[in-house]
Amino acid sequence: MRAYDIIYRKRMGQELTTDEIRFLVRGYVSGEVTDYQMAAWAMAVCIQGMTPRETADLTMAMAESGDQIDLSGIRGRKVDKHSTGGVGDKVSLVLVPLVAACGAPVAKMSGRGLGHTGGTIDKLESIPGFRVELSPQEFIDQVNRVGCAVAGQSGNLVPADKKLYALRDVTATVDSIPLIASSIMSKKIAGGADAVVLDVKAGAGAFMKDLDQAFRLAEMMVAIGREVGREVAAVVSNMDQPLGYAVGNALEVAEAIETLRGFGPKDLEEICLQLGSQMLRLAGVAPDGESARKMLLRALRAGHGLNKLIEMVEAQGGDPSYIRQPIKLPRAKRIVPVAAPRSGYVQAIDALEVGVAAMLLGAGRETKESAIDLGVGVVLRKKVGDPVEAGEPLAELHVNSERRLDEARERLAGAYRIGGERLQEPPLVYGLVTSHGTERWA
Structure with a gap:
């Protein structure tokens, strides 16, 4: 050969x-x-x-190229969640403890972010003492004891994907749906979960800008799961504007805590309910999505999700007082408002430009070697559909350094489009892909 x-x-x-x-x-x-x-x-x-069979074969070949985590020691049907990435995407911080509070074991391996803000692991490191490096046995024991764990990926997890992705990045071969699907699914399969729920983002701030392409990617990943014996469901969601209001590591942790207290942004809460419903269904905890949603809402309103987050943070060596008092989380030295240039309605917010503004302040990594400033970022004060008066703050920059402030301010101001007409708020969720087929809702 x-x-x-x-x-x-x-x-x-x-x-x-x-x-x-x-x-x-x-x-x-x-x-x-x-x-x-x-x-x-x-x-x-x-x-x-590539055909579905070829793509599944590529996925398994990459998953088998390094370590594979054996989670058979965890009781119950283990479920994991993955997002294709967006701006202000702090979903895992809410979803993992909330789903675990409903009785589904959540074993989540996460990576660090390269781009707008840190990944879930970086965000959790806003909490002093939080340990992201767990041995396989520590990981398994914690899920059995607490119901959930979030840990960094093993250094030798899917080395084929790491090598191939770096090559694709410099040869204009990133945007191939079979290669994207196999890259994502190889990591999830090597991670050992029985079932996986995917949040496939579509829009300006997402990897997949086109909605039809996002559905194609979701369908291919569900098909891979079927080929390799894993249950997979994918929610296709909107990333034209940032999710929630906060973009930045500690800022997003604080917003996630507010959501678990029942006072968070409605879009963040809703996407967590959509994804969580599928997680509970695939874990066998709820018979269908509607029952699962009711379970999640009860756990959210009763504060069980927040208590589970505190329990998880404590189990991983973090200081739980930072969850009880999020004002203790890292904060920027100053806040710089960005004012509306005219009166009207917010018609659009370019999520990518908001993310770049946050990265310029230090919230994300431009290169693998870049250090993250956990306290900086962007907080939106107006979102699509909101009325605004000239001079009123559209958003705030949370700043520790003046070095790229002007550029960040210009990016953030340019992300907003204001017009005289109030446009209909775009749908948050476009549809669902499961082993039973595709449902397009918008």
Whole structure:
């Protein structure tokens, strides 16, 4: 078997065998298949696509390229959640403890963020003492004892994906749906959960800008799950404007705590209910989405989700007083308002530009080596559909350094579109993809 022949067959639009895909992935990890050969193959995939079977084979070959976590020691049906990424996406901070409070074991492996703000792990490190590095046994024991754990990914989890993604990033082969789907699903499968719920974002602040493409990605990931024996459901949601009001690590932790107290933004609460309903259903805790939603609402209103977050933070060495008193979380030295240039209604907010503004202040990483400032970021004061008067604050920059403040202010001001007419608020959730099919609601 030769890499040349595999590349040629894919370039000609032929379906590769399971053995050919395994040979290519193993050879790339070992160094026997070169970067230029893998780049040629990735470009052929971008042009010709892959069948569901090929994509599932690629997913499993990458998942098997490194460590695979055995979670069989956790009682019950383990469920995990993954987001394709957005701006102000602090969903896991609310969802993990809330779902666990309803009786579903949540074993979540998370990565660090590269882009607008930190990942879930970075955000949790806003809490002094919080330990993100857990051994496999510590991880399993905590889920059994507490009901949930959020830990950093193993250094040798899916090395094939790490290597291939870095290559795709510099060869214009990132935006291939089979390659995106296999990248995401290989990490989830290696992570050991029995079931996975995906939040596939669509819009200006998402990786998938086009709604039809977002549904295609969701359908492909659900199909991969079916092929490899995992139950998967995907919610397709809106990321044209940021989720909630806070964008930045400690700022998002504080907003998540407010949501678990029942006083958070309605869009954040609603997406957590949508995703949580699917998690409880797949975990076998609730018979259907409607029953699951009622369970989640009861747990939220009774404060059980907040108590579970405190319990999880304490179990991982964090100081629970920061959850009880979020004012103690890291804070920026000053707040700089961004005023509305005219009166009218907010017609659109470019989520990507808001995210870039937060990153310029230090809330995210421009490179892997960048250090995150946990206290800085952006807080929106107006969202789509809100009326605004000239000179009224649209948003605030939470700042520790003046270095890129002007650029961040310009980005944030430019993210808002104000007009004389109040437009209808865009839908938050566009639809649901499960093993039973696709439902498009908007």
